Amino acid sequence: MVAPSGLTTETLSVIYIRESEYSEQDWHSTMHSHYFTEMLYVTAGEGAMQFDDHREILTANSVIVVNPYVRHTEVSTADKPLSYIVLGVDDIRLAKDEMLVENFYLFTDHSKEILPLLNLMLVEDQRQLQGYERVKRQLASVVVQLFLRATEIHLVSPVDRVPRDGQLVKAYLDAHFKERLSLESLSKALHFDKFYIIHVFKKAFNDTPMNYVTRQRIEASQDLLRNTDYAIGQIAMITGFESQSYFNQIFRAKTQMSPSAFRQAHK
Numbered sequence: 258m259v260a261p262s263g264l265t266t267e268t269l270s271v272i273y274i275r276e277s278e279y280s281e282q283d284w285h286s287t288m289h290s291h292y293f294t295e296m297l298y299v300t301a302g303e304g305a306m307q308f309d310d311h312r313e314i315l316t317a318n319s320v321i322v323v324n325p326y327v328r329h330t331e332v333s334t335a336d337k338p339l340s341y342i343v344l345g346v347d348d349i350r351l352a353k354d355e356m357l358v359e360n361f362y363l364f365t366d367h368s369k370e371i372l373p374l375l376n377l378m379l380v381e382d383q384r385q386l387q388g389y390e391r392v393k394r395q396l397a398s399v400v401v402q403l404f405l406r407a408t409e410i411h412l413v414s415p416v417d418r419v420p421r422d423g424q425l426v427k428a429y430l431d432a433h434f435k436e437r438l439s440l441e442s443l444s445k446a447l448h449f450d451k452f453y454i455i456h457v458f459k460k461a462f463n464d465t466p467m468n469y470v471t472r473q474r475i476e477a478s479q480d481l482l483r484n485t486d487y488a489i490g491q492i493a494m495i496t497g498f499e500s501q502s503y504f505n506q507i508f509r510a511k512t513q514m515s516p517s518a519f520r521q522a523h524k
Contacts, residue, residue: 266349266397266398266401266402266405266412267398268348269346269347269348269349269394269397269398269401270293270346270347270348270394271344271345271346271347271378271390271393271394271397272291272293272345272346272347273343273344273345274342274343274344274345274375274378274379274382274393274397275342275343275379275382276300276340276341276342276343276379277331277340277341277342277343278302278338278339278340278341279302279304279331279333279334279335279338279339279340280338287330287431287473287476287477287480288307288309288328288329288330288476289328289329289330289431290325290326290327290328290329291323291325291326291345291428292325292326292347292421292424292428293325293345293346293347293348294322294323294324294325294345294346294347294349294350294351295322295323295343295344295345295346296320296321296322296323296343296344296345296346296400296401296404297315297320297321297322297323297331297341297342297343297344298318298319298320298341298342298343298344298366298371298372298375299315299316299317299318299319299320299339299340299341300317300340300341300342300372301317301338301339301340302317302333302337302338302339302340303315303316303333303334303337303339304331304332304333304334304337304338304339305331305332305333306321306323306329306330306331306332306361307329307330307331307332308327308328308329308360308361309328312332313361313363315331315339315341316365318365318366318367318369318372319363319364319365319366320363320364320365320366320371320404321361321362321363322351322361322362322363322404323360323361324350324351324352324359324360324361325350327360327361329361342372342375342376342379344375344378344397344400346397346401349401349412350412350413351404351405351410351411351412351413352410352411352412352413353410353411362404362408362410364404364407364408366407370403371400371403371404374396374399374400374403375400377396378393378396378397378400381393381396422449422453422457423457423458423460423461423462424461425447426443426447426449426454426457426458426466427458427461427462427469429443429446429447430443430466430469430470430473431473433446434470434473434474434477434497435474435477435495435496435497436497437497437499438467438470438497439467440454440455440466440467443466454466470497471507471511472511474496474497474498474507475496475507475508475511475512477495477496478492478493478495478496478498478504478508478516479512479519479523481495481496482516482519482520482523483520483523483524489501489504489505489516489517492504492516493505504516
């Protein structure tokens with residue numbers, strides 16, 4: 258399918274394709290964003306996609322596409338756990354037209370045309386036989402075309418890109434902020450000089466990497482304080498703090514209240 262702008266799905270890049278299932282023990286929803294477009298297909302269960310100002314209910318065969326740089330997270334419950342396939346694709350953005358670009362687009366795949374293609378992509382990704390990257394890209398192109406046809410939206414020009422190195426750093430921090438991190442460990446993992454990491458992240462997001470990590474940890478801890486009965490020490494450990502005392506210190510400095518007081522105020 259060719260968009261009015263002349264853009265096509267044939268030039269997209271596949272960032273990842275994977276399956277995920279809600280688990281009460283290790284699922285801790287944290288708001289995040291991507292520099293690429295993300296499609297989520299619900300295969301079972303019930304849940305929602307949480308945005309900054311509202312949430313969209315998701316059920317089996319729901320398909321939601323989130324445009325780049327939109328903060329979101331998936332939420333679910335243990336009684337009807339959410340299972341889904343998520344596809345990350347770069348170099349595309351979806352909209353009704355160039356002047357009306359929504360944060361997300363949602364529809365229900367009643368005909369179940371998209372699911373077999375996503376399952377085939379998962380198989381290709383797991384087996385990694387000759388030409389699998391090309392096969393994944395072609396399948397992703399068809400998946401996106403089917404979504405465009407079903408929703409009567411189309412491709413528009415990609416947004417101005419945050420420098421890719423800055424996004425690489427942010428993506429790593431989003432995935433690993435609950436672990437023990439330092440500029441040295443970032444440098445080793447990303448193969449960037451630590452001073453370059455500070456520079457590129459500051460330029461892209463007007464923040465330092467470690468301050469961003471702290472904010473992510475605090476946000477994740479607030480979510481656990483509101484929605485679980487975990488002990489304060491457990492929450493400190495889950496969200497990456499060295500100790501409960503250090504967690505208490507940082508939490509109070511960032512929120513002007515203790516974790517216990519925050520929990521009491523939001524229960």
